[in-house]
Amino acid sequence: MADAVDTHGSDQLVAEAQHSFLFFSTLLSKPVIDANGVPVGRLSDVAISVGMMFPPVVGFVVQRGRWEPFPLTGRWSDVADIEGPSIRLAVPIRALTPSKSDESGEILVGEALLDKQIVDLSGAKVVRVNDLHFLKLGPTDLRLVHVDVGTRGLVRRMGWQSAIDQLVRRVAPRARYLSAEQLIRWQYVQPVSLDARAHSIRLSVMQKQLRELHPADIAEILTDLDSRERATMFRALDPETAADALAEVEDPRIQTQLLETVSQEDAADILEEMPPDEAADLLGELPHETSTALLRKMEVEEAQDVRELLTYAPDTAGGMMTTEFVGLPADLTVAETFARLRQIAPEVENIYYLFVIDGDGRLVGVLSMRHLILADPTQRLQDIMIAEPARVHHTDSRDTVAEIVEKYDLLALPVVDDGDVLVGMITVDDVVSHIAEQAWKRKLGR
């Protein structure tokens, strides 16, 4: 078994130790005999303790009886030998418990991992587990180090490994099949089909790694998962990560489905974290009662922004815009502007385009971060801004918006109401998605 190669680079424990490896499939279904040589049954599962970096095997389940098998559970410390043709216990058969182990902090790997989907956090994708890879530290001391998701794992499970390996060696000795095991280190494995209790133990470790993934990657993982697992994983995210990931999910059906899997309080928290325009889009997809209930649970200020956006028709500039923008008075100096931006930047998402407004909130000019950086700190905004910039009315159509953004090469477009008062802005990504959507529609004929 020592021929396994870790394709994920150096692994402290693995690299230093001169120990051998063991695949779960070689243990599975092995006959088990007790201390007196009495046949017990066949090994059907092992339990690992999930608290540690390399979880040790701590328990096992044996199926006894051929026609109506029932499970017997024991502790792994009572196992004397796993090398021989059968697994030998150090205790008599009556020391085993006639049920399936359900200790807290432990998971049964066969039940929770083998053949199930997991999230590979290193590759940010959903894969299926074909086998489990244990490091053998002592005669019976096993630590889970990898899960196997490769074709060779499938072949091994079929019991054909030696035959297929020989065949491949003869036909194509340099085939990738022989050299590269597709093993994923346990630290990067996020199980998704665990029950809530076992899951919470594993979660603290995972949350940190999940947060390091790009929200678009999390969104893709969520989309690839089955609905139940999708819900499990979504619930595991903190509100901020959840909000970012939710905004990246492309299918509105999946978006609403995800939001419905968490409690209304949590859903409200997630919506608060989202940019108001995204939150409004999402709320617009929900049944009316649900969206009003959620709005009521949100913080007053955020809810107000979203409510305002919801009043605009979805196909208009108003429906596309966000109400998070920076509006500044014309007589502010550049230095004062920087100071103010430092204050408000954490709350406002896009500060690369700044709008200059008069006392009544009417749009008078626009300037970019570039203008600001290149200007003298004592200059006033009215001297460096672009006066009378391009703008759209909140009732203008999406196509008009796209046209203007394209014509003037804008990254952000101000949106005004009847009195020319600035009410929001549309960023280029919203326009791009609209254009992309049109292109896709044409392609898919939807």
Add this chain to the structure above:
Amino acid sequence: MEAQARTLRRLVPRRLRGRLRTRLQSGWPARIALLVAVIGPGIITANVDNDAGGITTYSLAGAQFGYSLLWCLIPVTVALVVIQEMCSRMGVVTGKGLADLIREQYGVKVTFYIMAALLFANLANTVAEFAGVAAALEIFGVTKYLSIPASALFVWWLIVYGTYRRVEKVFLVACVFYVAYLISGLLARPPWGEVLLRMVVPEFHWRGDYVVMLIGVIGTTIAPWMQFYLQSAMVEKGVRLSDYRYAWYDVVVGCVVAVVVAMFIMVACAATLYQKHITIQSAQDAALALAPLAGKYCAGLFAFGLFNASLFAASVLPLSTAYYVCEGFGWETGIDKRFREAPQFFGLYTALIVLGGAFILIPHFPLLSVMYLSQVLNGILLPFVLIFILLLVNRSDLMGTYVNTHAYNVVAWGTSGIMILLTITMVVVLILGY
């Protein structure tokens, strides 16, 4: 740092963001909207069900055995509804496809053998679909050496370049063709009293060809691959448990439509071909069943219907097979992926189409027999798939309170039992050489 990440996200354009707004309030318009939204998988499945193999098998059944197989349609309808309902319920409750569930609950070995058997049966079915295309276009005088490569390429292109959705509607509309059988069946003036009587009174003949035909009829109506397809379609549609009632209507309507079409094909063939003692040797003969309606144009009408049905199924079958085989083994799937990202998926899909077409190109390939025998293969495989459906749907750890009721289990296990008995009978009868 955080703000940076957010800005980064902002700058990444979101692809494909559908802004389909279905604000559903209560009241009857909302309910109809919901029904329309949920409807689909069942009705589409039913129409794909009446494919080349289906049309051929029902035609042969009517032509060879007259009205003596009609009785099986009512129990078949019940069984079909029960089985498809179980699959869609499993899809809605677990959110997983059938192949997924089999893999997760029964491991690699079971999955491998089921998938291998299905792959074989579905290859035979794909061959049958292309046989349907070839037979239909031969009526119009197009040689199969031209029609098969062209239609195989068309089907491949349809999916890989994502035009399938649009074409699906064309296929569905063209399914109106089945009305031709309904009218033809009425115009042929069959003895309705006898027809109705023989629909409800079961009869059985201890003849090898009768048993084989019976299995064929059941196998084509309750095709194993349809169950995988339906369950995946339900999952993909994202039907919620609270809307399950509408999905149920969809399934029932689909099943009834499928069997009514089957019945009229059988009646039309019995009233024309069987009456005149014409045995079906080619698609041309089968077309005569439409003569009461279309007269000398019957061949053209039949060819059109067969062509549509075959092409429809040929675009769905290889794709769904590739999907669930890959799901079972945990390989990457999806037509929006590149070949290098999902080699097994595209490999399987392409191989099914290429092989399916290649068989037809063998000179003197018996088109009609293949269409029929592939359905018998379906019938033999069905009990095995059914057993897994039943085992899974009764698992309370998967289905919670949505496991089968006792009455349901009686019907479902009964169907599987009868199919197993029939399969054994067929093998025995064939070996004894009746």
